[in-house]
Amino acid sequence: FLDEPARAxxxxxxxxxxxDxxxxxxxxxxxxxxxYLATFTAEKRKKARRERRRVAExxxxxxxxxxxELDEGLLERIYALHRDTxxxxGHEPYLTRAFFSEAARVMPESLMVKLAVHGRAVVAAAIFFWCEEALFGRYWGADADYHSLHFEACYHQGIEFCIERRLARFEPGTQGEHKVSRGFEPALTWSAHYIVDPQFRAAIADYLTREAGAVEAYAHEVQAHVPYRGRRTAGVV
Structure with a gap:
C-alpha cells in the first residue's frame, strides 16, 4: 500500500x-x-475458544x-486444494502450479503453509508469506468440511504464528467482515490509478472523492464491533 511519500x-x-x-x-x-484472548469481551473470547475446540475435537x-520443507508431493497437494477453492x-486460480514450486525454491523461508491434517491426510492448507514485521495471507483450500476449519486455518493459526514470532501485524487479504469478530480491525489503505482519458478521469475523480468519505465512515462504524474490551471507540488504523 502507498505510504505518504508515495502518495505525494x-x-x-x-x-x-x-x-479502501x-x-x-x-x-x-x-x-x-x-x-491475546484475555483482551476480548467474555462473549467473543468464548466464541473464539469454541471455534478452536471444534476443530481440535x-x-x-x-x-x-x-x-x-515442501517437497513436490506436498506442493501438488497444496495447489490442488488452492485450485479447488x-x-x-467458477474461476481459474490466479497462482499456477509452477508458481508454488518457484516460490518454495526462491523464497524458502518467506513462504509458510499451515497444513490441516486429519489422520494421515492433508485436508486443508492456508498459504502465507511473511517477513520480520508482518504475515500476509490470502489463499487457502480444503476438501473436507469441518466446523470452523476456515477460521482456524486462515485466522487463528496466523495470529498464533505472529505471537510466537513477535510479528507486528497480520494482513489476511481483502474483504471479510467476519474477520472483525476474530480480532482484525479496520485499516484504511491507499492505491493510485492513472486515467488517460480526461472525461473518464474527471468522472472517476469525482467518484473517488465521494467514495473516500463513505469508506472512512464505514471503517469507523465497523470499529464499534471489534471484540476487544475498551477499543470499540478507538481510532481506525
Missing part, C-alpha cells in the same frame, strides 16, 4: 488516489494466544511448513 509522488504525476478499507491484526505485545491438527466458484 503519485499526486504530483497526476495519478488519482483511492481510499481492509481488516488487519496488530500485535500489542501478546505473550500467547490466551494472553474433530481430530484435525496443524503442521507448519516453510517453503524449503476457485473452481468451485
Amino acid at each position: 509522488a503519485c499526486l504530483r504525476r497526476g495519478w488519482l488516489l483511492r481510499r 478499507c481492509q481488516f488487519h491484526w496488530s500485535n500489542r505485545g501478546y505473550t500467547s494466544f490466551d494472553d 474433530a481430530g484435525v491438527r496443524f503442521e507448519t511448513r516453510f517453503g524449503g 476457485f473452481v468451485r466458484h
